Amino acid sequence: MEEVDKILIHALRHVGTEVGEDVDSLKRFTSDLIVEAVVRCVRVIEPGLGGALPTSLPPGMSARFRVGMSLAQACQDVGYKGEIGYQTFLYSNEPEIRSLLMFLVEKLPRERAEASDQSAGKSAVLQRSIAAAIRTQLAASWVPPNCRLPLHCETQNHGALHSFHVQPLTFPHCTKTSDKKHLKGLPPCSLHFTRNACAPCSDRTGSVLSEVQDYHRDVLPPVTAQASSQASAVASILERHAAELSAAQEWDNDWKSQGLLSRLTPQEYRSRKSSRLRKRIEEQLRSAAAPSPESAFGVSRSASELTELLQTFKGSAPSAHVLTKGTHFTHAQKFTFTQEGAATSPVLAGRQSEGDAQIRQQEELSSLQQQFQQLCSEVDQLAADIKHLNVTNAQVLDELKQRELRNAEEEEKMQVKKKTADLLPDAENNLLKLQSLVEGGAKRVVNLASQWEKHRAPLIEEYRRLKEICSNKDLESNRKLSEIKSLHEKIRVSTEEAKKKEDTYKQLVTELERLPKDASRSAYTQRILEIVGNIKKQKEEITKILSDTKELQKEINNLTGKLDRTFAVTDELVFKDAKKDESVRKAYKYLAALHENCNQLIQTIEDTGTILREIRDLEEQIEAENGNKTVSNLERILDDYKAIRQENAALAAKVREG
Amino acid sequence: MELSESVQRGLQLGADRSSVDQRSFQVLVDSCFRSLLSSQGDPAVLDEPELKHVDRIQLKQIHSAATTFILEAVKQNADRSAISSSLEELTFSAERIEIFYSSYQKHKKELERLLASLGRRPAQINDVSWRLQYNTKNKQLDKVNQPFYLISLNTEGPGASEELSFTCTTEQLQDLVGKLKDAAKSLDRASQM
Helix, strand or coil, X not given: XXXXXXXXXXXXXXXXXXXXXXXXXXXXXXXXXXXXXXXXXXXXXXXXXHCCCCCCCCCCHHHHHHHHHHHHHHHHHHCCCCCCCHHHHHCCCHHHHHHHHHHHHHHCCCHHHHHCCCCCCHXXXXXXXXXXXXXXXXXXXXXXXXXXXXXXXXXXXXXXXXXXXXXXXXXXXXXXXXXXXXXXXXXXXXXXCCCCCCHHHECCCCCECHHHHHHHHHHCCCHHXXXXXXXXXXXXXXXXXXXXXXXHHXXXXXXXXXXXXXXXXXXXXXXXXXXXXXXXXXXXXXHHHCCCCCCCHHHHHHHHHHHHHHHHXXXXXXXXXXXXXXXXXXXXXXXXXXXXXHHHHHHHHCCCCHHHHHHHHHHHHHHHHHHHHHHHHHHHHHHHHHHHHHHHHHHHHHHHHHHHHHHXXXXXXXXXXXXXXXXXXXXXXXXXXXXXXXXXXXXXHHHHHHHHHHHHHHHHHHHHHHHHHHHHHHHHHHXXXXXXXXXXXXXXXXXXXXXXXXXXXXXHHHHHHHCCCCCCHHHHHHHHHHHHHHHHHHHHHHHXXXXXXXXXXXXXXXXXXXXXXXXXHHHHHHHHHHCCCHHHHHHHHHHHHHHHXXXXXXXXXXXXXXXXXXXXXXXXXXXXXXXXXXXXXXXXXXXXXXXXXXXXXXXXXXXXXX | CCCCHHHHHHHHHHHCCCCCCHHHHHHHHHHHHHHHHXXXXXXXXXXCHHHCCCCHHHHHHHHHHHHHHHHHHHHCCCCHHHHHHHHXXXXXXXXXXXXXXXXXXXXXXXXXXXXXXXXXXXXXXXEEEEEEEEXXXXXXXXXXXXXXEEEEEEEECCCCEEEEEEEECHHHHHHHHHHHHHHHHHHHHXXXX
């Protein structure tokens, strides 16, 4: 009960009721306090209802009566289902007050729940920190630049700004492989990842040349001194680290998804990928730099730029094999240059009037253009001729090859025929010889075939066995790959979960610190758990008692049944003999009396039991009624009644006078 | 905090007692912070007498890894638990973590300022001077009677300060002031989140 009272008092204090420090249970609540508490609660629950009610009882009795009635009405409007009237406030008793206050406190809107209902997502955390930072900045007042103190420097007076400029840095690599025992279990540094480290510094096996080592040891300045300014040093360090991290992550993703499937070692996979990429780049460059004559003008112009770029890479190689075809544009350039070269001389030679020179120039221009057109057409024709000739050349070569093949066949046939012609004169002998040769050949073939069979069978067995082993291994490796993939997935998922849980844990810790420390929750929870345990025990006891009672009742029923039957049987037996014998008649009388008395005894015992129960009930009722303080309330009612009578008399007198 | 492999390796070298002992560790940490905060990169920052017995290459590796670690920690505004858990994973002993963390606390503000100075920012308005002019007549109209505002904003950008001058009518000025008030209100709203 004390816990309930404490919770109620705390909630009432929260609403605004001034409950004194020494009041810690509802027994001490006076009527005024009750009225104030109820009114404030009603005001919070429904502001419309509670606005009209005063927070304290007015002195006059009828006014108090009226206030009590309106308060009771308000409570019923809010939804209280119990019996309530003016007497609950003016002549209060504890249980009613407790139930009323509990109902009202439950109805109080849960503002606290809304405040702590903050989502724990990452973006929410970020937004909250942004809001907090903005709030602190807004709180600092703006100061004109001449008066700024160093504490304003951060937010208001911004120093020199540097742009994020990055410079390549050289980091010293790890040194001899004998150092590996110091580096616990990390893989050796892979030089493919150190972007700015000089790749040519290492030879094939990955160890570092001694000259480079000496350079690193003696000459190389520390990384912060390698950049030109402090800001770019910081920027370069950060950028390099981010690049390393992202490269490692890329490699991880790539290896896990594609690399494992290809079943190569990491180095082989990497080398294969790099060679593939290089080939693709070469192909692209070649196709972009080798244009076709019918391509559009724009493409050919960019292609010519690309070829110029490639030429600068190659140095001074003029007209490389890539440029054999040339374009209209390059030809046109060549021709215009040559034309200009040819045109300058006649202009210089003749210093006549400008009009003449112009006309002549125009004539020359047109003639040269005609020439050019002619030459172009001739070139085209020649190209077409060349193509045609190439095609015929190829055809002729083909024919030649075919003829030679046929020649060889005919020669063979001729050889065979010549041999048979030679053998014809000695026909019969040769025939016999040939037959024996043929038979011998056939036997040899059969022999060889059987030997081959002998060899073939075990080899085929071997082959099949190896193939099976290979396919088994394939299955195994597939299974293991899928296992590895699932393990990777699980690792990823569990690391994500762990990170999330850590984040939420941190957040909840900060929130817990922020929450106001009111009536401690642990006391509540402990109390609740105790009560639950008690109730469980009581339930067990009740079930035990119930089962005991049932047992007893069954026994009683059994015994009464037995008793009745035995009595009936003995009654009959004795009655039969009672007619003849006197002693038997006496015995029968005694039997009947015994039965009667025992019945009475049983009856009295049962009555005693019921009466005891009634006594207990009545005692409980007495206790409950004692808590109602009815006597004091009655006295107060009598006093108030007298007061109302007096007020009425006074009012009547006033009315009569005025 | 995520660290790349080279940084982890370098830091492990720093945690190793056989290569760097306690006293040199303190000097090393101090010189790392000093090298980041000095305005001109000092090539001799690692030439302390206490560090002479450490192998030069290892020293430079530890120095580069440590500077990267410090910058990443300041960038992510790492608190004590994050830094100590990362260093514990790299086998640093508790005293070394303590030494590192106390130096980190000392220099954190300066490093934050250094990192905050990287980037771009638009210019800030420091002062306003205005002139109200009233056009009475012009060649085409006999009665114009219109006010004009000549406003000159004194802004301070990174490095230089410049004046931004413009003229506007009354409505345009009201528009501008309304927009400024909207901006202030949205900033308030953002801080209430």
